[in-house]
Every structure is written in structure tokens, then in C-alpha cells.
Amino acid sequence: MSEESDYMEEGRQAFAEEATELLEQSESILLRLEDEPDNDELVNDLFRAVHTIKGSAGIFGFDDVVSFTHVAESVMGRLRDKELGLNDKLMSLLLDSRDQINDLVRQVIDYPGEALSDTLRERGDGLLAQLNLYLNSEQPEQADSPQATEAESESAGEGAMVGSDCWHISLRFGRQVLANGMDPLSFFRYLSTVGDISSMTTLATELPDLNSMNPEDCYLGFEIDLKTEASKEVIAEVFEFVMDDCQLHILPPRSKIADYTALIDTLPEENMAIGEILVASGALTHEELREALQYQGEHTVIETISDDDHLPVEIVSKPPLGEVLVDKGMTDTRLVDAAVNKQIKVKKAKQAEQQSVRVNADKLGDLINLVGELVISSAHTELKARQTEQAELLETTEHLTRLVEEIRDATLSLRMVQIGDTFNRFKRVVRDISKDLSKKIDLKISGGDTELDKTVVEKISDPLMHLIRNALDHGVEKPNVRLAAGKLETATVRLDAYHDSGSIVIEISDDGYGLDPDKLIAKAIENEVISETQQLTPAEINRLIFAPGFSTAEEVTSISGRGVGMDVVNKNIDALRGQISVESELGVGTKFIIRLPLTLAIIDGFQVQVGKSSYVIPLDLVDECIEHTNRDNQDVKGEYVNLRGEVMPYLHLADVFSEQSDGEDVKPGNNIVVVQYAGQKTGLVVDELLGEHQTVIKPLGQIFQNLKGISGATILGSGEVAMIIDVPALVGRVTRNGRDTGDASQLH
């Protein structure tokens, strides 16, 4: 038994990971189903996800999970077969069932071998009772497709299910089994008392030549389909005495077999999922999995083409499947080809979509750091090579640089994830909270496929949650208030993400109360954030909500309103080198706009010369470069140029950073780099344009933390340090000063 338990131990983690993924998937499917109840594809996906969880749980003998999941799956099966309609009540039940499965999975993973807690069990029983109501309700005739409903009964055993009950048992006996006095045949005889062996395939692939075989060794393997009402334990007990001497896999019954084509279509998917667990747990290698799947495909063909033909001995042996089958006159070429092609296709598709490797985030971090060093060192090399003026050397270094750039991009893209998963998590939050608050709220998500750095995604999740909760709790009115205000009863909360010049923008907006400026000011004065005499622009008033301890909600609810939070949100976003702003109109709604840099590690920079120093401007923010012609009134503060009919403010970096121009080769302030941030164009006057530079962002030490206008530093190829310009800060300074005081160029 020890082998078995080791194997379980190894597989457990893989199961946990897969189950977690599938459960997340089913949650988002359920939530989507709420919006599109007629989407059959979703119902299918849901069924598959839950089915796979059940199947995997079955492999590891997590019977609590299996028995509950089984019933939930059966209900989903009826949903899929259109025997049930989806309504709010069923939806809630299915969501609760998902949670229950989730808790059950957690339980078996975290506390293996322990009994379920009473609360978990009670909740499970309650849910089962409700689920069974859906199973026992009147059921349409299934006569024309007897196999259409998959129904496996296990310990759950709830009736009202039709179809075949085929367990798949995969047996590989150890060599010693005969010598140990056990005959596999006797197990099969016993097995046939447990259930009806509907199909038995004897595999003799391991059988050596007559001359080289040891007649006292057992070389045979068996694939058995068993129809039974018995539970997995009972089936496993059949093989109890031989457990140490064989490899036994008992798979719960397969998913529905509608017709032959559908079978070829659907079968590999299921097997692939299970196979992957086996691969992950080390029980199977990829090669073995492939063979196993190929065998399944062949098996399928045989079974489906003719009831009289049976699997030949050679079927799993080395020669290509098609040849063997056709040679033996077992089947016609077309079907075999179809099956084989299907296998290959499914395999490829699966590889494309699912072949992923789990890597420790630290390792990835190390890799990115190393690539950062590589980038710096390659810049250095290139510079040195240029100094030698050797054409060949230059050529190779150029090639090298290009490769390094590709490596950099590829490495960084490893950490890029879509924000959609994070967004989808909020659907459930919105659903649950709106129920709690008896509000009707619709969450609209767009731009879920926008990618950003995983580290950023992780850190943005909490602030987003906070903003969403805020929007739900005191952003949005109760339905009667909304109706009275002439709004739609159902409020809309939007989550939107998109890329905008090197940043990712996330917007959270609601069509609720909006911020009340008078209340904000009153509260701010009360909290001594501002003085009574202070005059504020509307934007500044809105920003007051980011002040510490600021909450305008009159009542504190369990969800929000304690006044901690918005300042924390602001700080968190600051820490990501991002910015948050708020737009609001009283009675119309509120919109929070978060801007985040795409990545925190390496960027494409645009290197410029100001005085004697080099500066780097993030290239994504650079719009264009123009010649600075309007230089007569240089000493006038608050300068603007006419950019193709557009008024564009600009500022002198030399003034900003107090650079002394050496004034010999370069004409000071010769060029304007036009940068764009948050829709605002600003010119930065520099002395010289030095071109693109791969920039590894090195955070500044604590002393420089409060330095305005600088977001970090980088090391140039020459080993010199160049400052990275904090464009958002400069743009913000220009626009604010421009409006308020007309002084564009002074930073404090």
C-alpha cells in the first residue's frame, strides 16, 4: 500500500492546484451564465470543469468531494441537457455548491484523512437536499439517446439518473503476481460479482518473445469497463490483496457519449485532464500519457465501429495504429485516420492552450534581475565596441544587443498576465454585496485582456477591491432612491482597463450619488485637512477623499465607511509608481482612474542630454521630438509653443534640475521632447537627443525618495548614472502651475 500512498501524496498538490483553477473557472462561468443564461457553451464548460474536479478527486479517493460534486454535476448535466432552466434560485444554489466544493477540496488538502467538520457536513447536506430537488423533478424521456445522460452512481447514489455506469479500471500487474500465488483471473471473477464487466481489453504489449519470456512472470495488463452501482472503495477492495503487486487506476465513469462522432470528439479531453494530473504527480511521463491517449483513441474506434471486432493484441504496440488496424482488417482507414488525427489535433490544441509550467515567482524575479544586469552590461559592451571603431566587432555587438533586447522583452512578458482574472473575482463580490445591501447592481467589465506585470496585478487587487466596495456601498443608491431620482433601478458599476501611452489605466466608475463637494469641504474642515478660508478647485475638492481618516458616509457599514482606506489606496498606488485620480459629478456618478506603469523593472528609455548630465525619459511616454524654434523669450516663465495649432506648455529641464549648460558644442535648449501623459501633452526642453536606451530601473535610495521629477535612476553603458524623469510628476506640475499661477517651470 505504501506505493499507493506515496503516489497520493505527490498527486495531492497537483490536484489542489488543478481544482483551484477549475473552481475559479466555474465561478466565473456561473457569473457569466447569469448574464447569458442561454449560452450552451458556458454550460458545457461548467459541466466539464466540475466533471474534471470530480474525476480527479476520484483518482485520489477524496470521496467527500466526489459524492458532493457528483450531485452538483448531475444537476449541471440536466441543465446542459436542457431539462432544467436556469433561474436565480438555481444560480445561487450552484454558486453555493461551488463554494462547498471549494471548501471540501480545501479540507481534504489541508487536513487529509480527517473527518469533515460538522458545519461543512451540515451545509453539504443542506445543499445536497436542495440539489436533489432538481434531480428528482420530472424528467423527460431519454429513450432516443440512452447514453445521453451520464450517470454514475457512487456513494452518492441518488436515483433518477439514467444511462450507463461504466467505471474504467486500468490494471497493470506486477511481474511477480503469479509467482506470489495470485491469479489475475480470480480477481476478475470476483470483480464480476461486484458489477457487470461490459468490456475487457487484454493488453499484451509487455509480453516478450516466446523464447525470452519467463513463463512464471505476469506480463499482462487489462483495461476494464465495469458497470456497477458500487462505490470506488468496493471496486478497489476487489484488488486489495494484489494492491502491492499491481498498478491500479480506477476512473469514475466517463462523460456522456452522445454518438460515435461525439465520442471521438469528447473522450480525449476528459482523458487529457486526468492524464495531466497523472503526469503532474509523476505517475505517468508525457510519453506514457501520449501512448495512453493514443490507446484510448484506438479503443474508441474499435468499440464504435463494430460490436463484433475486438481489440487485437498488437493494438498498443509500436507500429503505427492505422497500419495495424487496417492490416488486421479491423476497421476502415478513414475512421482510423479520423481518430488519429483527432488525437493529434487535440493534443496540439491542448499543448497550445495548457502547456504551462509553474515557476516559483522568486526564480522569475531573479531572472529578470539578471536580464537587467545583462542589459546594462550589453550597453557597456556596445559602447566600448563603438570606441574601437572596428566594423566587425560593431556588427557582432549590434547583433548581440538585438538579442538582448529580445531576451528582455521575452523575459518581461513572462510576468505579464491579463487583468481579467482579477476583474472576474469582483463579479462575485458585487453579486454578494449587492444582495447584502439589497441593491441592484450590474458589474460591467471591459478590457479584461489588458496585460500587465504580475507583481502589479497582485498589488492592485486590494486597492481595487476597496474601490469597488466603496462604489457598491456608498457610491450606489438603493433602488427606491434611484427610481426617485429618475435613474434606472439597476445601478451600473464599470471596471475598465486599457493601455494608454506606456501605462495601464484602470477605471472604476459607478452611476451613483457622486461626490458632494459641500459635504467634502465641510468634512475636510472638520477634520482640519483644510482651513475654512482655503479656495479649492473642483478637482482638488475631489482629491480630499484621499486624505487620511476621511469618510463622508454617514453610517458605518460592515462593508465600508470607516474612513480608513482611500488614503491607503492612494499610498498603495503611489508605491506602484502609479497615480489615482477621481472625477465625479453630484447625482451622476463617480469615476476613479488609476494609472499604472506597465512594468516595474526594465523599460525602453529615450536618452537626452541636459547640460552635462544624461536623463532618460520613458520612451512610451514620448510622443515626438521637435526643434525648439521659439527661443527668443526664453526667460519668460510659463511658456507655450504652438504645436500644429495646439497650445502646448513646455518646461526647461535645465531649469528644473538646475543644470549648467557647458554651452560649447551644444546649443542649450535646442530640442523639445513632447511627452504625453493622461492625455496631456507637455514639452520638455533638452539640449541634445541621444536616442533610445534600454533602461533598467534602479530605485533611488531613501534620501532621494522625496525628489520631485525623478522616478529612478539607471546605469548607462558608460557606467554613468542617468536619472529617469518622472514624466507624470512633471506633466502634473506643468498643468497645475499653468492653470493656477502661470508658473510652469518651477518645481519645489
Added chain:
Amino acid sequence: MAIKKRRGSSVKNGKCKLAVDADMSIYSASQNHQELSDCFDQYDQFEIDLSAVEEIDCSGIQLLLAFREGTLKASKQVTLTKPSDPVSEVMEMLDIKDRFDWSE
């Protein structure tokens, strides 16, 4: 001898008629294997009479399978004949009857 050669076997025309004894279980596996292997090299065509078999287990089955494999590879022929009840039962249970050629 667990496997007897019948009359009509002749090295000359390569035909060999064999009759297996009562036991095709693990207890006789080694002996049966030895005798089948010996015959295998001498003849091209085999007929194995299974009418006397009273007991057969996996070792017997895999011996027959291996023998049949061997004949396929060596372009020889083997037919089985007169399966006893125990043989039929096992063949049916394992669903391998069709992997052999049978003669009356």
C-alpha cells in the same frame, strides 16, 4: 510431458499437432513454455488441442498469446482447437478469443 505431440506431426511438412495436458496454470507454466518453445523452432504450422485443459490461468493465457505472437512474427501459423470449458470461459472473460485462429 504436459504437451503431447499427436500423430500426424512431421518435421518434413512442418505440421505439428499438439495437445495440452490438464494443467495450464502457473504450476506447469515453465514446463509448458519449454515444450512449446522447443516445438516452435521445429515446425511451421501448429494446431493446439485444448480439449483436455482443466485449469488455465494468466500464465497459460499469456503463453498462448506469446506463442501466437511468435508465429505471426515468424510467418508461421497456429490454430487452436477444441477449447475446454475452462479455456472458453477465460477466453471470453478476457475477450481474447478473436485473437486466435480456431479450427474445428
